[in-house]
Amino acid sequence: MNTIGFKTLLSKETRRFLKVPGQTVAQPVITTALYFLVFGFALGGRVKELDGISYVRFIVPGLVMLSLIQNSFLNTASSMFIAKMQGTIVDLLVAPLSPGELLTAFTLAAVIRGFLVGSIVWMVAAIFTGFSIAHPLWTLLFALMVSIEFALFGLVVAIWSDKFEQLNLIPTFVITPLTFLGGVFYSAHMLPEPWATITKANPVLYMVEGLRYGILGQAHSSPWVGLILTGVLTAVSGVAVWVMLARGYKLRG
Amino acid sequence: MPPLAVETDALVKKYPKVQALGGVSLSIEPGEIFALLGPNGAGKTTWISIVCGLTRATSGHARVLGHDVVADPMAARRVVGLVPQEINFDPFFTPREVLRFQMGYFGVQPSNDRIEELLAALALSDKADVSSRELSGGMRRRLLIAKALVHRPRVAFLDEPTAGVDIALRKDLWNYVRKLRAEGTTIVLTTHYLEEAEELADRVAVIDHGRLIAVDKPEVLLRQHGKKRIRFTFDAPVVAALPARLLALGATLENGGTSLSCPLEGDASEVLAAAAALPARVVDLRTEQPSLEQVFLALTARVERRA
Ligand SMILES: Nc1ncnc2c1ncn2[C@@H]1O[C@H](COP(=O)(O)OP(=O)(O)O)[C@@H](O)[C@H]1O
Ligand SMILES: [Mg+2]
Numbered sequence: 001m002n003t004i005g006f007k008t009l010l011s012k013e014t015r016r017f018l019k020v021p022g023q024t025v026a027q028p029v030i031t032t033a034l035y036f037l038v039f040g041f042a043l044g045g046r047v048k049e050l051d052g053i054s055y056v057r058f059i060v061p062g063l064v065m066l067s068l069i070q071n072s073f074l075n076t077a078s079s080m081f082i083a084k085m086q087g088t089i090v091d092l093l094v095a096p097l098s099p100g101e102l103l104t105a106f107t108l109a110a111v112i113r114g115f116l117v118g119s120i121v122w123m124v125a126a127i128f129t130g131f132s133i134a135h136p137l138w139t140l141l142f143a144l145m146v147s148i149e150f151a152l153f154g155l156v157v158a159i160w161s162d163k164f165e166q167l168n169l170i171p172t173f174v175i176t177p178l179t180f181l182g183g184v185f186y187s188a189h190m191l192p193e194p195w196a197t198i199t200k201a202n203p204v205l206y207m208v209e210g211l212r213y214g215i216l217g218q219a220h221s222s223p224w225v226g227l228i229l230t231g232v233l234t235a236v237s238g239v240a241v242w243v244m245l246a247r248g249y250k251l252r253g
Numbered sequence: 254m255p256p257l258a259v260e261t262d263a264l265v266k267k268y269p270k271v272q273a274l275g276g277v278s279l280s281i282e283p284g285e286i287f288a289l290l291g292p293n294g295a296g297k298t299t300w301i302s303i304v305c306g307l308t309r310a311t312s313g314h315a316r317v318l319g320h321d322v323v324a325d326p327m328a329a330r331r332v333v334g335l336v337p338q339e340i341n342f343d344p345f346f347t348p349r350e351v352l353r354f355q356m357g358y359f360g361v362q363p364s365n366d367r368i369e370e371l372l373a374a375l376a377l378s379d380k381a382d383v384s385s386r387e388l389s390g391g392m393r394r395r396l397l398i399a400k401a402l403v404h405r406p407r408v409a410f411l412d413e414p415t416a417g418v419d420i421a422l423r424k425d426l427w428n429y430v431r432k433l434r435a436e437g438t439t440i441v442l443t444t445h446y447l448e449e450a451e452e453l454a455d456r457v458a459v460i461d462h463g464r465l466i467a468v469d470k471p472e473v474l475l476r477q478h479g480k481k482r483i484r485f486t487f488d489a490p491v492v493a494a495l496p497a498r499l500l501a502l503g504a505t506l507e508n509g510g511t512s513l514s515c516p517l518e519g520d521a522s523e524v525l526a527a528a529a530a531l532p533a534r535v536v537d538l539r540t541e542q543p544s545l546e547q548v549f550l551a552l553t554a555r556v557e558r559r560a
Contacts, residue, residue, distance in 0.1 A: 002358075003360075004357050005358045008354055008356075008358055009357075019345055083343075086343065087339050087340075088343045090337050090341060091358065094330060096326075096359060096360060248309065252307055253308045
């Protein structure tokens with residue numbers, strides 16, 4: 001075990017996003033505040049209640065989920081991809097850092113960023129809707145699992161991408177659609193058939209539902225379903241990243 | 254017997270279109286300064302990359318201080334430092350921060366004294382706290398060297414460490430390399446400045462087209478492949494054809510006939526007598542020592558002809 005090496009990489013990856021707080025922290029907060037204003041208040045005036053909860057409260061878990069997903073994905077994806085592009089990845093590849101240590105340090109830094117932004121977003125929202133959390137443990141568990149999953153996913157995409165366009169492909173065509181269709185701003189139950197059924201195949205739905213259960217105390221699907229699904233996805237992504245790093249896929253020629 | 258610093262057995266690397274290494278076996282002793290020479294595309298960087306674990310060999314084995322780079326990569330990497338040929342820098346961080354990280358990655362507790370020492374050794378002290386973006390090309394190269402050495406590797410690989418570094422700093426760098434060797438570090442380097450290799454290296458390997466064509470002490474290579482020459486300067490051009498015995502020795506007229514250059518092997522008296530007999534007065538006489546550059550060109554040209 002290279003404990004010093006692991007800690008150093010973790011601290012570097014964390015400092016990387018803390019060095020540009022405007023980009024990594026303030027920007028997502030502003031975006032979320034805008035969503036909150038536009039969807040929560042403007043629309044909320046008409047929608048009033050969803051599943052028996054005021055609309056502004058209803059969208060809080062979705063907004064937190066949105067920032068967790070975006071920030072944890074972006075942190076690993078951009079850090080790994082930039083390191084590949086500017087050649088600094090060599091500094092890590094020659095060092096005695098095992099695939100597991102690389103994976104954990106990158107992922108953990110991304111989880112920290114996800115949690116940092118996610119909690120700021122939640123606090124901004126809580127000012128308007130109240131600071132209560134129905135099931136703190138479920139909330140933390142879902143936040144953690146989702147951050148880990150998307151951090152790992154970010155690594156997969158960044159290692160695989162040779163060009164910037166490829167890196168953007170996944171967020172644009174996969175993550176953003178799945179997130180928005182995952183019931184961030186609405187209840188999947190509102191959809192007419194066949195969309196209600198099709199939506200059930202979207203894994204992000206269960207993550208949003210899980211966090212909604214954690215924060216608001218009610219959701220349409222059992223949190224256990226979300227937990228198992230996210231757990232499986234995380235495990236698969238973890239293995240994929242580990243194999244990529246261990247084999248040096250696209251990293252060691 | 255202590256393990257060799259670096260050992261490669263029949264290292265082969267095939268890329269889809271080219272074979273970069275065609276079976277290179279090399280042994281480098283601990284504490285050596287070893288220079289790897291060869292024209293562009295010879296396979297030097299590929300060899301170093303395999304030994305440092307950045308590239309996988311198609312076949313063959315590589316060991317660093319006895320640790321196989323594939324079977325026991327962590328142990329091998331712990332003792333290695335690499336100056337990659339391609340400059341890289343992270344604009345997010347300052348040289349001081351970068352050195353701290355690099356030390357840590359290698360499992361060494363970051364030390365301010367050590368970082369100051371390297372910044373000073375590579376003339377970067379006054380740039381320690383600026384963004385790496387603000388460094389010149391030569392400074393970036395020097396930062397690369399500092400990064401490779403900060404964790405005190407026992408075997409350091411320097412792939413063209415002086416490209417783009419000016420002469421005064423290059424001299425400082427080589428003095429630093431000698432100091433490292435005195436402390437027991439093994440140094441493997443590639444350079445385009447052959448006079449540097451000649452002066453600095455304990456042993457030299459010449460590779461071309463992925464094959465090893467010579468490995469020896471520079472003085473041995475010079476003795477075996479280099480030719481001493483004798484050069485006469487005349488007071489007036491020699492316009493007549495050279496006599497047969499001078500031609501047989503390989504003599505040629507240069508500078509419009511005002512000088513004569515002839516390889517020197519063993520007996521000089523015959524050349525001297527023949528030159529004295531020419532219809533011009535000898536005003537200067539000089540012998541020229543063979544250079545590694547000459548040897549290098551001769552060795553690589555021979556491969557070229559065979560290919
Ligand atoms: N990643 C790569 N893909 C394909 N060919 C490569 C790659 N890296 C090096 N080569 C080829 O391998 C040969 C050796 O290159 P290299 O080791 O860089 O030579 P040197 O360092 O001696 O100049 C060259 O023909 C080069 O084009
Ligand atoms: Mg090279």
